[in-house]
Amino acid sequence: MIALALLAAALTTGDAPSPPQRHGEHMQHQAPAADATPPEHHPPQPTDAPDSSAHAHHAGAMDAPSPADPACPPEHAAMGHCTPKPAGTMPNAAGPHPASPFPPAVTPPSPGSVQPTYADRIWGHDAMAAARATMRREHGGMAFSQVMLDLAEVQLRGGRDRYRWDGAFWYGGDINRLTLKTEGDGAFGGSTDAEVQALYSRAIGPYFNLQAGVRQDIATGPDRTYATVGVEGLAPYWFDVEGALFLSNKGELLARIEGYYDQRITQRLVLQPRAEINLSAQRVPVRQLGSGVTDAELGLRLRYEIAREFAPYVGMSWERQLGGTARYARSVGDDAGGFGVVAGIRVWF
Template sequence: MKPALAIVLLLSAAPALAQHQGHDMPEPAPAEAKADPHAGHDMGDQPAPATNDPHAGHDMDGQADADPADPHAGHDMGAPSDGNAEPMDGMDHSTMGHGAGMAAPTASPGPDMETPPPPEAGSGPPRAADAIWGAEAMASSRNDLRRTHGNFPVFWFQGDRLETQVRGGEDAYLWDIQGYYGGPTERLWFKSEGEGEWGSSPEDAEVQALFSKAFKPFWDFQAGIRHDIGGPDTTHAVIGVQGLAPYMFEVDAGLFLSHRGDLTARVEAEVDQRITQRLILQPRIEANLSAQDIPLLGIGAGFDQIEVGARLRYEIRREFAPYIGVEQSWRTGRSADFARARGEDPSATSFIAGIRFWF
């Protein structure tokens, strides 16, 4: 080659050499080499193909961010450089490693997938204690448990009101007791209440014997007899209900039919309002009604007597509590007329002191 021609060729190649200065220039590819769309990737054990792009594998600023869903986004996926190349569709990438960041996600079970129980589940005895102590011994133990923690009879007695009442110089006494013997659903109840002036026999007194049967939670149906031992001798047939109403109101209601055919009724309700753990305020109301006038008993038709009061008690022990209170009573209608005829005031205010106990 002539020296002048060599100098011209060197001068024309200088810009291209300056452009790629600092790059490791691979060996020139054969003429039949085709463009590789995966240039710059780790192709495992496969030989690195030649590429026509001198910038393959470099970070090209200014290009749009690749879609993270497509691992080949941003690569040249165009047509091959010659007609001998296979189409891109159907290329097997399973053997190609694309780096740590391109690992295939691992499938996880869905939220509705459940692990089936092991085959031995449910194969044990229905009661584990039977396998240790024996079914016969445990059957006897369970019977004892039912007897001591279930349907067994108990005795309960309560002095609900044992009190003295101060009524403007005419002091009186009053008792109201009740109790039962039986199980949780069937019981024999007994009740007694009465009142009178100190130093004299009771003006009104009664005793009741009732059979009680639970018909729903906290409620009993009661039926039996009542006998009056104060005033005219009278016997009554009794039906009623007793239980715990909403908001913890204790309710006792009874319907009485005397042996003379007189029909009367009584409803009592009280509720405990705890001020402290031991100091309790108990509002109480009682209403007596009659279906007809009963002159022998001094009772008029309609509302016979209404009593409204409140008692404040202090539980020295849960089973023993003294109390004080106040109560207002009214006789209405014909009953008020009968009271005036006996020289009594149909309305009375009483200041109360008494004790309440149970065992």
């Protein structure tokens, strides 16, 4: 009986260690305090107070209390059981605002034009500068050339057979070019009329070039030299067009408009309608030219491209001198024009 009384007294005074407490899925052991006071001396705790001891290893930056919070005393913070809240946190209506676990977002400055100089660290600046210059030439900075003989044909007109040519050579890049043009015609066993143009060509858009230079006529009668300005290019619906003005050293003003269209029937067979009109602002008796429209030509040619660079063709052509020019031709016994069958080749390289 004495032993049972002593055991009851010990349990009443709280000298024996308390059993472990379970909170959710985690167990937390509480060590006995040296100067523990009886339970009746502790004030009652509110039911919604946070239990820091039960959630010690759950505490993170999102739900960490501030250092002034009694639930995170300094000794617990030193042992890593909880994380003190940084000072200066602004409270809100729901309580202290938790600190973000992520660093503040920093917006980088807008990058400027970055020079591609990373390879210089390995190959050196001089070697890479030469390589970049080569790349610039290969992507639009190189000079090219082309010879195009668009017409080289014989015109059969029932005993009044003639020949004709029309071609060009150009050298340069995408923007600036030197262009040489030549065209003419003549009668077999008779005279030949020819012209040569030397032009500077400047791109004024994706599809058109502005041209300026000189033209020299080589014909029967007095020769003429002309200042030339014109435009050529690719019109909508893939029409190749060209227009030019010619001002002679005698003050005579001429003009020319021409165009053609390549209609592909197959990959090798191409039908080309073609038109050309020549005009004069005044009469030029020494060249047997009247004012207005001096002559016109309409043609239809069918070519077969054995290769893109070589294509024989056949077709029909109608040419006519008009107005005062036709009267000059009849006065000397020449024909003013008519229909003819043509055969020739188109070559470029």
